[in-house]
Amino acid sequence: MKWLLLLCQLLLLPLEATTVVVHSSVPANSLSQSQLRNIFTLRQTQWPDGSPVKIIVLNDNSPIHQRFCREQLRLFPYQLNSIWDKRSFSGTGRRPQQVDNIAAMLALLRTEPGAIGYVEQYTAEPAIKEVRIE
Amino acid sequence: MNKQLLCTLALTWFMLFSTAVAADDFVWQGFAAQGLIRAADSSYVNNSGKTSAALTELGLNGRYRLAPDWHLAGQVVYLDGGNRYPQGGRLDYLFLDWALYNAADWQANMYFGRFKNQHWLYSETRDVPFTRPSIILPQSVYFDSFRDIAVGTDGVALQVRNSGNYGDLTFNWSFGTVPVSREQSRQLLGQQTRGDTRMNHDHKASLYWQSLQSRFSYGIVIQEATFDYRRGSTELLSNASFTSQRVMLTARYQSQYWQLSAELQQEVVTTEGFFLPQFTRKQFGQGGYVMLQYYWSADLRLFTTIDYAVIDKDDRHGKKLQQMTGGAIPSYFGYQHTLNVGSSIDLNQSWRLNAEVHWVKGAGRLAPVIQPDVARNNSEYWQVFALQLMYRF
Numbered sequence: 001m002k003w004l005l006l007l008c009q010l011l012l013l014p015l016e017a018t019t020v021v022v023h024s025s026v027p028a029n030s031l032s033q034s035q036l037r038n039i040f041t042l043r044q045t046q047w048p049d050g051s052p053v054k055i056i057v058l059n060d061n062s063p064i065h066q067r068f069c070r071e072q073l074r075l076f077p078y079q080l081n082s083i084w085d086k087r088s089f090s091g092t093g094r095r096p097q098q099v100d101n102i103a104a105m106l107a108l109l110r111t112e113p114g115a116i117g118y119v120e121q122y123t124a125e126p127a128i129k130e131v132r133i134e
Numbered sequence: 135m136n137k138q139l140l141c142t143l144a145l146t147w148f149m150l151f152s153t154a155v156a157a158d159d160f161v162w163q164g165f166a167a168q169g170l171i172r173a174a175d176s177s178y179v180n181n182s183g184k185t186s187a188a189l190t191e192l193g194l195n196g197r198y199r200l201a202p203d204w205h206l207a208g209q210v211v212y213l214d215g216g217n218r219y220p221q222g223g224r225l226d227y228l229f230l231d232w233a234l235y236n237a238a239d240w241q242a243n244m245y246f247g248r249f250k251n252q253h254w255l256y257s258e259t260r261d262v263p264f265t266r267p268s269i270i271l272p273q274s275v276y277f278d279s280f281r282d283i284a285v286g287t288d289g290v291a292l293q294v295r296n297s298g299n300y301g302d303l304t305f306n307w308s309f310g311t312v313p314v315s316r317e318q319s320r321q322l323l324g325q326q327t328r329g330d331t332r333m334n335h336d337h338k339a340s341l342y343w344q345s346l347q348s349r350f351s352y353g354i355v356i357q358e359a360t361f362d363y364r365r366g367s368t369e370l371l372s373n374a375s376f377t378s379q380r381v382m383l384t385a386r387y388q389s390q391y392w393q394l395s396a397e398l399q400q401e402v403v404t405t406e407g408f409f410l411p412q413f414t415r416k417q418f419g420q421g422g423y424v425m426l427q428y429y430w431s432a433d434l435r436l437f438t439t440i441d442y443a444v445i446d447k448d449d450r451h452g453k454k455l456q457q458m459t460g461g462a463i464p465s466y467f468g469y470q471h472t473l474n475v476g477s478s479i480d481l482n483q484s485w486r487l488n489a490e491v492h493w494v495k496g497a498g499r500l501a502p503v504i505q506p507d508v509a510r511n512n513s514e515y516w517q518v519f520a521l522q523l524m525y526r527f
Contacts, residue, residue, distance in 0.1 A: 034297045034346070035238045043295050043302070046236045050202055061432055074346065076390050078429060085265040090250040090258040091197055091207025091227055092243070092293075094161055 018068040019122040025113040030132040042093040055096035056117040162196035167263040169522030175513035179216040188216030205231040218278040220317040245291040253340040263524040274421030274443035279501035301345040324505030328366025353384040374407035398422035433480040441472040466514040470496040492518040
């Protein structure tokens with residue numbers, strides 16, 4: 001059944017890559033895939049200027065979140081969750097802020113310096129910038 | 135740690151941080167779990183073997199940003215696990231976290247105070263019901279009676295991380311000691327002992343590699359701990375020293391719908407004294423487990439574990455143990471093998487229900503370990519049924 005659903009998804013829905021976006025204060029225009037993974041797995045917690053990284057993610061059951069995890073991080077959502085639990089319950093890290101939808105993510109990205117998140121389609125605006133993944 | 139001190143610490147913690155600091159600098163979370171457990175034909179949970187509610191876990195933790203590179207983190211818990219570990223409150227960890235280097239490819243953190251054991255696959259999360267794979271973890275590695283000794287250490291620790299095209303590498307090192315209460319000492323050595331146990335040092339190092347090209351990760355752990363026992367004035371036992379040296383290999387494979395994890399360990403336990411002043415013994419214990427978890431859906435997970443432990447690798451069936459003690463300790467105290475199946479259901483983001491059953495052969499991982507409770511554990515085969523409802527906030 002799962003394979004059938006996956007096949008339907010592949011045939012019917014064009015898979016758009018997610019776009020990584022950050023608050024305009026973030027001193028980076030591009031990140032390597034390894035850096036992006038380091039950030040979302042709470043290994044790198046600061047931007048190059050020393051300011052804290054603030055991660056914003058959608059809920060686990062969001063198809064955009066699932067696609068972001070697979071395509072950009074090469075991880076499954078449960079793996080990320082387990083890493084976040086491990087870091088936050090051992091006191092060595094802080095769980096990312098979870099939001100319900102893209103509108104809430106954009107709202108936080110506009111107001112939180114150091115914030116990083118992702119969207120399906122980026123529309124240029126002054127407070128948020130796109131980050132290239134190389 | 136006594137309850138008054140624990141309450142004071144917890145209250146101070148929250149008075150200091152929950153109101154007086156910016157919300158962004160302080161984060162906290164907690165968990166509460168209650169269950170039912172039954173381990174007939176053994177003293178694993180209680181002495182009666184009847185269904186018990188001694189499966190209570192409450193915890194509260196917080197992390198406060200003191201400066202961009204410095205954090206203070208702590209967790210207090212209350213546990214009631216019956217005979218599995220001493221009942222009461224504990225300070226699981228309270229440490230300063232210094233991010234001494236934090237760049238794109240390299241990061242390093244040092245921890246000062248009481249920090250969590252970061253070396254095993256589930257050692258950081260074994261005390262949090264939501265984050266461990268099963269209610270009871272494989273006893274070959276996560277021996278319940280050693281819970282308080284294995285969860286955290288008072289001292290200093292270092293973690294260095296590097297990432298590149300080869301994947302992610304994490305190196306952990308820690309050195310320190312763990313206070314051993316008289317209750318814990320009796321649980322490990324024997325309820326009739328009257329002396330005190332002190333840990334001299336606990337030294338651990340581990341290296342983990344997660345490949346980017348595959349879904350495998352691998353790890354190696356080495357550790358050494360030494361203990362002294364000072365006999366009570368009225369007992370016939372002698373002063374003693376115990377040394378435990380463990381080497382462990384870990385591997386994990388994670389796919390979209392299932393996960394396989396395994397940890398294998400060999401532990402050399404050297405005993406000098408205790409039964410007699412001139413008594414010496416060196417035992418090579420071995421053990422390990424393989425756990426398969428299947429994610430049936432986003433909310434339902436099924437799991438099964440095969441766990442294997444022998445106290446002495448040269449006496450896998452416990453025959454020498456029985457002979458050496460003149461039959462006083464039956465052979466099945468020389469090993470403990472377990473098959474476990476279970477499931478967990480996420481009722482929503484805050485609630486989870488876990489249920490599992492363990493079929494056990496042997497009593498080698500039942501406390502106390504030095505002087506086994508032969509009278510209460512008079513069956514080679516026994517089972518554990520456990521059901522636990524968990525809430526996180």
